[in-house]
Amino acid sequence: MEMELVLLTQQIMNGLVNGMTYVLIATGLTLVFGVLHIINFAHGEFYMLGAFFTFFAAKLLGLDYISAGIVATLGVAVLGILANRFFFWPLRKEHEFTVLLSSLGLALLLTNGGELIFGADPKYVASPFADGIVPLGPVIVTQQRMLIFAVGALVLVLLYLFIQKTRMGKMMRATAQNPEGAALTGVDIRRVYTVTFMVACGLAALAGALVGPTAMIFPTVGTWAVLKGFIVVVLGGLGSIPGALIGGLILGVVEALAGGYISMGFAQAIGFSIIIVVLLWRPNGLFGAARRA
């Protein structure tokens, strides 16, 4: 194959893998919005905690990478339950600005608390897959990146089945449509809140555990994560899980191409440029339903 074409394929491949990271971050964000109508600014912090918990579970408990990642995901899912109990559930009847500011407060608390406890210096999550290489024809992908892609796809399928097939999933969908109506028919709204936050925070942490070995981690990485998450969620449509999948992959690929062919600085701003264009064309995103009155 020609050199140009190989380069292009490699860029697209990198973009798809980065995109899958964005998908994992955005899925939890869109779930919380779709079911509970909450914009959670602290979502990125759970991503950060997932990466740091993996690091410390490996270092302090002597676990291997995969066990450490699972422990971190479960640990952060429990934190998600606590976050809901103290920061979101008590405000369920308040104005949306109040809830949003509460989540901002939580984000500040976790970032600064993280800096205090973990230290501001970057850390590196060790993984046995970080250096292994998988050749796919002319392009090269590391094993870690293949793992990100495979786990991401698996998790999305499981989440889809959970929401469509299980009793809890049905209760979540009912709450998304009409919380009062759902409560009247016997849906335990409190449990729906708890489970939604548990799943969303667990997903963010899983993303952190997976992405940790491909980049340095530091306590302020949550802001980066939540911004990417928002771009994807708005691009795909707030509350739409297929939207998060398509939106995340599009963002990953466009960023990789812009970074490769234009400039890295431009790649930072391109995400927001895309959503401005998309929102003007389709105000509810690519897959969004009309906003509830």
Add this chain to the structure above:
Amino acid sequence: MMARFLPILAVAAALVLPLATSNTYFHHLLVLWMLYSLLALSLNIIVGYIGELSFGHAAFFGIGAYTAAILGMNFGFPGFPGLLMAGIVAGAFGFVIGYVALRIEGPQFVILTLGFGSIIFTTTNYWVDLTRGPMGISNIAPLGVGAGFELSSALDYYYLSLLLVVAFAYACHALMLSRTGRAFIAVRENAQLAASLGVDVFRTKLLAFVVATAVAGVAGAIFAHYLTVITPEVMSLNYMVAILIMVIVGGRGTIAGPILGALIYVGLLELLRATGALRMVIFAALLTVSVIFLPGGLVSLWRRFADRSTVRTARQAQVEAGE
């Protein structure tokens, strides 16, 4: 009766406040308080009156600051007309961005303004020829008319910004009693109903957005002249969040709220300086606690107190029904 004299008392107190000490650091904090008050009052028009949450407001503050700095440095533009130009340029950006973004509402509007803000921040960082990039612009001349009259001390800037805060607060008060102000509230409460009564919803929102961004630009210009240094940092997410905190913790949709919020922001961070590394953690905790227990902001405490101690007049009841 009390309520009528309270603003006059507050202004009188603000006038004599800096005379309490000759400590220049204290004066510096007072200037920051006033400039942030002006900024928070301007964001309050969008958040409190038309009820949309803008995350891009710090960008207009930055545009005003950079306009004043660049006009002064590159074109030798004098200070006071520069303030006006800063307001006009920021307002023009506000017009274009508002024209695009205000077609969308709710959570999407939040993210869209965050997007515009981030693009302006990134552009400022990378357009080194114009803005000198992350280094920022330094040695900005102090405000003045020629060489004879210059604002040199923090005290001068305090009184200038106090004047602007009082004027703008009064303008907000007058606005809320006017037809236009009532249109703002009608749009916030129920846009469809407002439209059915003949309010042009989009134009009303755009007007509010442009006024708010222009005032933010003026505040930014004074900020640049006062500090004599400006970096893209003033447009960063930290600043966007900070202004929002002032408005909502103080009390959105009121005039005292944003001013109080700015005082809390400046004062609290200063008081917490002694706690060292714990500073931001304590600040975030206090912020979150105040949001959870006082969703209406600090001014709602006063309202609770006033409700209990006085018999409600018909007018008060009317004001509350309006909210």
